[in-house]
Amino acid sequence: MSGAEVIVQVLADEGVGVLFGYSGGAILPVYDAVFRHNAEHPRADGNEAMRLVVPANEQGAGFMAAGYARASGRVGVAIVTSGPGATNMVTPVRDSMADSVPLVVICGQVGTAAIGSDAFQEAPVSNIMGACAKHVFLVTDATQLEATVRTAFTLARSGRPGPVVVDVPKDVQNAALPWHGSGELLLAGYRARLRAVEQSVLGDADCGAFFAALMRAERPLIYAGGGVIAAEASAALRAFVDEFGLPVTTTLMGLGSFDSTAPLALHLLGMHGTAYANYAVEDCDFVLALGARFDDRVAGVPDKFAPRAKFIAQLDIDPSEIGKVKPADWHHVGPLRRALERLTAYGRAHGMRPKLGAWHAHVAELKRVHAMNYDRASTLIQPYAVIEAINRHAQGNAIVSTGVGQHQMWAAQYFDFRAPRRWLTSGSMGTMGFGLPAAIGAQFAHPGKLVIDIDGDASIRMNIGELETVTTYGLPLKVVVLNNVGDGMVRQWQKLYFKGRFASSDKSLHRKDFVRAAQADGFAWAQRLERHDALEATIAAFLAFDGPAFLEVMIDPDAGVYPMVGPGASYAQMITGDFIASRAAPAAREPSTSNMF
Template sequence: MEEMNGAEVLVKCLEDLGVRHIFGYTGAAILPVFHALRDSGIEIIINSNEQSAAFSAAGYSRSSNEVGVAIVTSGPAITNTLTSVADAYGDSIPLLVFAGQVPEHKIGTDSFQHINVKGIFGEAAKKVIQLSNDDDVEAIVKDAYYFATSGKPGPVVIDFPMDKQQKVHEYRGINVMRFKESYHDDRHLCEDQCADFFRLLQRSKRPLLYLGGGLNSEAGSRAIREFNEHFNIPSVNTLMAKGVIDGREELNLGMLGMFGTPYANMLIQENDFFFAIGVRWDDRVAEKVGFAIGTDIAYIDINPEKMHQIKIERGPKFTFIGDSATAIRDLLDYAKKHNITPDIREWQERARFLKRSWPLDYNRESGYIQSAEVLNLLAKYIDNNTLITTGVGNHQMLAAQYLPMQRAKSFMTSGSFGTMGFSMPTAIGVQYANPDARVIAIDGDGSLRMNLGELHTIASLNLPVRILLLNNRSDGMVQNLQDVAYQGFRTGTERMKDVCFADIAASFGFGYATRIKDRSKLKDAMEAFLDAEGPCFLEICTDHEEVLYPKVPAGGAYKDMILGPYIRQVTEELYEEIQDKTGTWAMI
């Protein structure tokens, strides 16, 4: 045993847990912890504000197998992280946030920068802990790390009073495996459960996989890819599962939902067996489903609450509460043991036909660059080492539609909470977790402004983060909604002054910072942007009037999908001609 103060115990715990980076912002009520960090091997990254620090820590988690850690001070510092914590909670992202707090005897008073952390974060975090002088800091911190990753992952917020940081404790060096093993989930499907599942699958002629964020891990992605090497079932995915199956696979039809791909939204209307794995039945997807009579539904998820929240007319005929990767492997082992290989060749061809017949497209006659055009171009350069973060808005949905991500944890976006300002700070955490990867932060001008200070963080740390800004001088998605709902009255969504963000990036110290408006310069600028070293910023001025398609209107079903004026059916002859010229179905 060693004697040390509470702040030093915290730092020792983080070292024992293998933490290599923390993101944060210092202040008086957390100074003992920052002082203790100076003698550790843990690198401290100081963001421009506390919200960004927690976003960076969550980006670290989203793109790796580690748990991101944010450390901030009291009062407004911890409340600044509330949005990031709620965002992580909505997307089931493990995260640890430590906050300084006034001394314990001043909690509940009007002391300077005191806030009731437990009361404020109670519904926005997986767990909130207020340390007191009698608590075992070491056991609580080590347990919290693995609790954040267990079951339905999520953020844990730990309130650390100043006197608790300073008080002398005994540090015992408890083996972290004790805590990790306590959360081990060993639930498996039994033979009878597997038999029940395959009775449904074998009577199906048109099965469809619906892949969710619960599979967005190396283990989950590997399991579902091996499963589908055996079965070759067409698949669609949620926003959070992009990359779980390689986006270039011909039977992967991409994102389903309000702004899903045309072919995904068409195929779901024809399936007779809907196998949902690790999804949360988001209202932008589930409320638009009108399953055909006789469609069977199977559902696997680790969160038992989701079994009672399925907002569809008929509930599942097969359910399992447990780890998705484990369940998928159990099913595959059973299928191999019993030689189960359904014949769905006609359905597979139907999926291929829809994918090549209804490609994404955009206004190619406009004098202005289209955001869809930019992302269609970027799609050519996506490889296995490319990691994407996005803001929230039209650019986010277009990135989800167009970019063929090739592996799990390669597409980081705010799904459940839809948080603007997400992209840049998240990209910082992604870059630290993946130092050899090519990290591209895609943003709109509205989202970029929310955490503009992270330009300074990226430049001052000389991070090779590439920021692709699609600047349409408006909040494009909300503007599109206004045009429909309010007869074109655009209150609060347009920005009349044209600000050159590339100049701002250059002033912060970006070595490459370029702005273009001319379509003829687009390809060369994109290649220069991707080839440059260090912090890079490419601002592309896009069409102020561009509308995101396809879309399923609010309250509508998939059969009501609006394709817009540019997406149209492509004949087999024209498809072959396009393949010969471009090598990709997405460019016509």
Template sequence: MTEQAPRIPSTHHPLAGEQMNGAEMVVQVLADEGVDTVFGYSGGAILPTYDAVFRYNERHRHDDGGDPMQLIVPANEQGAGFMAAGYARSTGKVGVFLVTSGPGATNTVTPIRDCMADSVPVVAITGQVARGAMGTDAFQEAPIVNIMGNCAKHVFLITRPEDVEATMRTAFEVARSGRPGPVVVDLPKDVQNWVGEFRGEGLLDIRGYRQRMESLRQAKLSERKCRQFFELLGHSSRPLLYVGGGVINSDAGDALTEFAHAFGVPVVTTVMGLGAIDTTDDLSLHMLGMHGTAYANYAVEDCDFIIAVGSRFDDRVAAKAELFAPMAEHVAHIDIDAAEIGKVKMVDWAHVGDAGRSLRQLVEFGRHEGFRRDFGPWLEHVRGLREKYPMNFDRDNPLIQPQHVLELLNGLTKGDAIVSTGVGQHQMFAAQYLDFHRPRQWLTSGSMGTMGFGLPAAIGAQFAHPDALVIDVDGDGSIRMNLGEMETVTTYNLPVKILLLNNSCDGMVRQWQRLYFEDRFSASDKSLHRKDFVKAAESDGFAFARRITDKSELADALEAFVSFAGPAFLEVVVDPDAGVYPMVGPGMSYREMVTGEHIGSRDHGEPDDRSDRLSQSEMF
């Protein structure tokens, strides 16, 4: 993982020995950890820490008048959590948010669980009532340890004021180490007001955890295991890299690309792994899974050796594990989390360790041993799949197709934008039709699928990358969840671009209702809702706020939208009946994938000569 800033050794900390209250110690540790942006909403139980941030900034004001520790106020605490997540996902650093007790803290449960599910490092500091009032149902009291215990990587409740420093430092250590995740620090108000000596050093004694992390850091592929891996690769004719978000979390994108090119192995990625390899790379087959490209899924059907790296065979990829990659004679798995090995799919070779380090060791061993294997016929085969079954949609429909919007946007951004999304059809269209040249450009709620994620995540990413083009691709259902954060965009004059694909429904729910519930659109039809999103954007101060309903106006509007200098909002009214295809139905195999009317299929539609299908006896 990329760390924020090296800790200052205790013997050199200029403030060691000074008297501080607990809140000031919290803020000083944040500064020592390199935190430059904190997202949060104030309240009574956290006011001492907010005051400490204010006073810290007064003392350390930049020459240009800017605050060394930006304090960003959202419309809702959930927004603060997702802003911190967007910051963390786009940088690899630990995101931080700061909220009050009771409802302030409970409003962050969803982002905490979202970060846990997608392995995102954040530290949430929640105010708590004074220790003497805990357990009395005091005003704005909530049992955060109990509530967050099953949602976070770890929860700390500080009951000894002397532990404030060590707890805060340890929270960052736990959040960023191993498999990253969210850590919650519950901070009673009287602990914030307590005054003591700042030591400038110290961590909590979490010996067992540190021993496990040290084992991971020391984990090295032995010569025997490297040789075993290359024996499997040498016996393979059709190897395939199956790559997940763990490659991005470990900053292993370069190592992955080097491995793929060193040995000529094509790559499919999960929705969380997009950007791990440049999606325009000749070896990239883009996304696999429920809504993966047809050619990626067919490659999975045809491969004989799956090499899983930082991926977990989840239900959106392997709904039935026994049907996933049915022709694969062997499965290898590299992951930082031992619990993922063999959890869903049995493997023949595995290594628990950092993805980047592991891939680099394999490359070094393979080159040193002079490994050679000609996968040329296999590469020609997968290129043929890509040419024969490309992504496509109803290009002749007079209504604006959402795929067309994303295709045009991709032509403008050329794979260089940071893109966040809400959750639903628009999320999958964006995943299918946008390119990403680098890791950490694609920010989406993968495992939890949290509607309302896109806009606050874009805000967090824009604060982390003030000069980058940041676009939130959203849906009318998702954006309503955190619509108040549109005002946050203009409050801070962020050049965030909000592209709203409005189909007047919960599109993915509607698609499932059409396929599996005989067109009974229960609660998914939003056509009677009266929200005027353009007026809402204008009322929040967006100087660029437009609605497009005519297909002929789309290209010019998108170009103006992307090139606008400040915050921009573009609503595109799209076909409510547009479906996301390909689609692998729940519990089905890739062989049963539905490609729709406009993407070729091996079993349905054109082309259908099946000349590209491999049989068990066809070996390269």
């Protein structure tokens, strides 16, 4: 087989059914091998055995692969050419690394003899990607190609998931190679560390120490992160909560790990978390952190996070996260699902029943008094009302992707998330332009599900070329643009901390007609909503349309994201706005030296 054929056969063996990528000279052998593979393996349903989705830009391909991975739990695959093809993948790779998303990216590279000579479309992929990816391979020994590609999949999905990049020179793609059908690279150190983590179990003493602290607690709280979803541990979390009654609040990446409509759900915590979740964190005396890293958007000023917590327990697959930000009084490094199941079984067997009636009543009162709210009497279209209207139709079952900005936070706050892998967003990197291509990838992962991209007028501009990808492949994707004529989140900060100097964030002079752009790219249903009284009927028609649909909503340009924990402030000092009840004076709105944007 040629090296290119070896790559494609490994992809087939790994069960890859969808690829995302853009061709070019240095990757042509692989693209040709995909074409021939599909011709040689026809499917009865008429679809290609390995569908190759071509975006408008390689960055789009990376985010499509990431959206596919986030929505399915499988490894997403992107294939791009050398030079600019590879460098356009840097942002999706870093984004996936930051959010622990399993990707395999195969890049074409100039021939091995030309590496380092500044050849046409050469880029030092190993150097560039090495700081962004979980691992990078440059395959200069063709005999190692098969084992390398297979190992890339193992690395991407094992332990803490992440992106793995395989840089393949063109002569390696063309080399004649024997096919082995099995075998991976040794990676002795990684495999030893992985084996130690995966074989780690909670003993009776560990479980006993955990429950001794829990039974002393009066106000215990679970802080669930994206690691719960990555570990497929949502069912185990629900079983634990059903048994012991701990309320649950989730990070942005953890949304969906616990049914947000459940009585003990506190929804989102953190900088733009619900007021009642943040107040519960202020009040709790025991924190169980599950697959969460106490990042700056949640912990803010670490010393002020959960100030009354006498005991912090932490479960994670990554030993580097233990105690990194907040010291842990008890911890376990290992597979999260197995650890939760073990704790549940131990607690049940030993009759552990925390008496939390007063705490449950307190949490219910927090949810009632400090509920999410907004100006419902306004004649302007409120973005929160748009999300609520869509949510009434979706009922927590749609897959929701977002760009980055105010619309992202409104979606996180006002949508219900009843199950994992229905919320796709760029968390740690906060990458504008993520929403549309990620939604495309999710739609390929789940062709029969309702997939909605909630985007902003500034964010969607970043990858607006992918509107054509939606119609090219006939995807029934629903795209919503909440248009406030500018960079809304930046303007909110400028209003609060820079005395209203809207430097570069006001887009009122721009002349983008989003509806015509969508129509030009083939959207048969593309409308602009400008009247509040047409909201419900328009949303219903938009979601009911059988095919790609695009809706631009002209929202109140002064609508803000609240609650908001300002830089250097604690949850007790969060700004709740005019319509959410606060129990304390907000922090002074002065410029801060904090790095938290």
